[in-house]
Amino acid sequence: MLILVSDKSENFGWSSKSLLKNELEHKYFLELEKKIDKFYQEDQGKIFPKKKDLFRAFDVCPFEKVKVVILGQDPYPTKGYANGLSFSVNDDIYPFPKSLNNIFKEIHNDIGISFPENGDLTRWAEQGVLLLNTVLTVEEGSPDSHKGIGWEKFTNGVIELLSDQKQELVFMLWGAKATAKTSLINEDKHMVLSSVHPSPLSAYRGFFGCKHFSKANDYLNENNLSVINW
Numbered sequence: 001m002l003i004l005v006s007d008k009s010e011n012f013g014w015s016s017k018s019l020l021k022n023e024l025e026h027k028y029f030l031e032l033e034k035k036i037d038k039f040y041q042e043d044q045g046k047i048f049p050k051k052k053d054l055f056r057a058f059d060v061c062p063f064e065k066v067k068v069v070i071l072g073q074d075p076y077p078t079k080g081y082a083n084g085l086s087f088s089v090n091d092d093i094y095p096f097p098k099s100l101n102n103i104f105k106e107i108h109n110d111i112g113i114s115f116p117e118n119g120d121l122t123r124w125a126e127q128g129v130l131l132l133n134t135v136l137t138v139e140e141g142s143p144d145s146h147k148g149i150g151w152e153k154f155t156n157g158v159i160e161l162l163s164d165q166k167q168e169l170v171f172m173l174w175g176a177k178a179t180a181k182t183s184l185i186n187e188d189k190h191m192v193l194s195s196v197h198p199s200p201l202s203a204y205r206g207f208f209g210c211k212h213f214s215k216a217n218d219y220l221n222e223n224n225l226s227v228i229n230w
Contacts, residue, residue: 023157032150046140049082056084060125067128071178074135085131088121102198168223170216
């Protein structure tokens with residue numbers, strides 16, 4: 001069976017939160033777990049990310065440390081790219097995926113930070129940035145292949161948990177699928193930053209120039225929280 005968030009609760013405190021514990025024990029999630037386990041068994045090496053990285057977003061960014069949430073869609077469907085964090089790639093991947101390259105370009109234009117040496121965003125996650133995909137698995141070469149099998153219900157529960165039980169978070173929602181989650185977030189106590197997706201197909205329609213990274217840090221600073229070193 002899969003290594004679930006609940007198996008690691010002593011490490012990062014996610015499943016100790018009642019809502020997420022309920023999600024993990026819900027019938028739909030038990031069915032989802034069976035499906036995903038079967039995918040990994042039958043399509044060895046063709047389901048991304050690797051099984052050990054499936055819940056890495058939660059592992060690297062404990063509930064107590066979350067300050068910013070960046071919502072992605074599903075993992076990169078290219079072998080060797082996905083590492084369990086939305087938009088992130090393994091540190092040996094170059095050139096960067098185009099969406100990630102556009103994210104780095106906006107950061108550079110927004111706050112003047114040079115492009116990093118690699119596209120592994122673990123450094124963000126360790127500072128409290130939850131890099132969450134709405135769908136946590138994908139089949140090689142087939143984007144959206146695991147859409148609608150149950151992941152969306154689980155990640156909706158995560159977003160609602162964060163909105164309900166945390167204060168003064170920054171949610172970055174890029175693209176139609178992400179902005180559709182706005183209704184799950186209490187905007188009276190959190191900042192929601194919305195934009196088109198950083199994909200080359202849409203970045204020039206509003207992602208470039210959105211200044212989400214400086215706005216996030218300004219909000220964190222105003223609320224006496226440490227800023228993110230992007």
